[in-house]
Amino acid sequence: MSAQKDCEFLVKRARDLVSEDPCAAKAWLITARTLYPTDFNIQHEMYTIERNAEKTASAGRLLYDMFINFPDQPVVCALLDVVGGLVPQNQDPVKNTDESGKARNKPRKGNDLRLLPCTSKAILPFCLQLMFACFKLRAFTDSRDDLSLGHVVVLLQHDWPQGESLFLKAIDKICQQGSFQYENFFNYVTNIDMLEEFAYLRTTEGGRVQLELLPNQGMLIKHHTVTRGITKGVKEDFRLAMERQVSRCGENLYTVLHRFCVNEKIIIIQSLP
Template sequence: MSAQKDCEFLVKRARELVSEDPCAAKAWLITARTLYPADFNIQYEMYIIERNAERTASAGRLLYDMFINFPEQPIVWREISVITAALGLVPPNQEPVKTPEEQGKVKSKTRKGNDLRLLPCTSKAILPFCLQLMLACFKLRAFTDNRDDLSLGHVVVLLQYDWPQGEMLFLKAVDKICQQGSFQYENFFNYVTNIDMLEEFAYLRTPEGGRIQLELLPNQGMLIKHHTVTRGITKGVKEDFRLAMERQVSRCGENLLSVLHRFCINEKIIIIQSLP
């Protein structure tokens, strides 16, 4: 039996077991993915099972994996277009995300409804997908050789979801900030409430942390000029930062998904403009 037929058999067997024994179906697909990690159909079937079962976090991770490993697959981009449109991240006058093949065409074809895989239009179902997809997109810019503090800041905000799974990537972001010697992201105190992240950024300001210049407060450039004239840059800016950090620590108990939902809605324009 060829490898292709083996894959088809494993996927078919999993489909047969989904309704009566979901755990067994998942076991078949895990085995299949281990044997054939480069097969798209196996990973897509795993994603469909998790999505239909409304296990949004695991489904989001699987869709993220497909986005990274199989960007040429049209069905991946269709899933992305449904998610981003449902959450309101696609402006009314902008067409949904197109597949690589569709992007090369002058005339776009109208999609039929039965070509799309639909999810319930609720934040609980859609938001985790959207956060994973945005993280995948912003990583492309944040960790290139070119400096992009805005994308790096977005990555820090998004890594709060499903913490501590993204801790290693967060530490990579911190390393890049240390290499730069400075970091500017004026939305930091609006959306970063993770206590581990707050402690790390507070440490960066200390002599032991490298005295990294952090511009995390709105209009901090103007504040620096003000403090230079009135109280001295070191005393004034350090005091503002300390007070802002104390206020932020008191927000650590806020509902994280609500914070991230506000991030998606309030920063919609800048998010779209920042996407690769």
């Protein structure tokens, strides 16, 4: 049996035991890590068991070890696992503008190591910042990437209004394109300033930008062409959707962004640079 198959067998054995005998499952994984210390899947399985058991201290140590020992693994995937295991807070994140301003103005060289409390209030904002940095690279290139640009708009809500200038840059790019498609818009964008800006883009003064923000809007356009005219029905659907979205502006932003990370995990990973 090859080393890879040995590792897979040990991990599978631990998974089979974890619900009935967590201690036995951990024993299998400790043995596995001793035999194969360079196998990422063993380390990740140990972290998953500790995270699911809500043992935050040991889960945090294992996650840190993964970042140090397996730098070639997709870090954002691991971060999304962390976000998926968080419990959303009932209050919006509190930002210390003085401290964040100092941190941004201070130049850093080399690697950046941060020690954070193992709480959703501390970890989620950090994960959002990392994802934002990844998507920003693709969203504002010369080539068109509506999906990354849409993700950027969603994530900019977290740092609002500090990110307003970058949001306006995104709006300028959409105007230059003349159209924009992001079907998750009404699922996750609840910022009233952003909603007003996108509503304005549909007007004559805003340039009559073609926005496809509703799920399956291409099919809706085809349907309305037959039943109610080429764009009349779609405009009405957009107006009603925007009105409903305005009523969600008081929704907890932490909950919205947490849901974005969990529900869209696969598409986020696929669209990473």
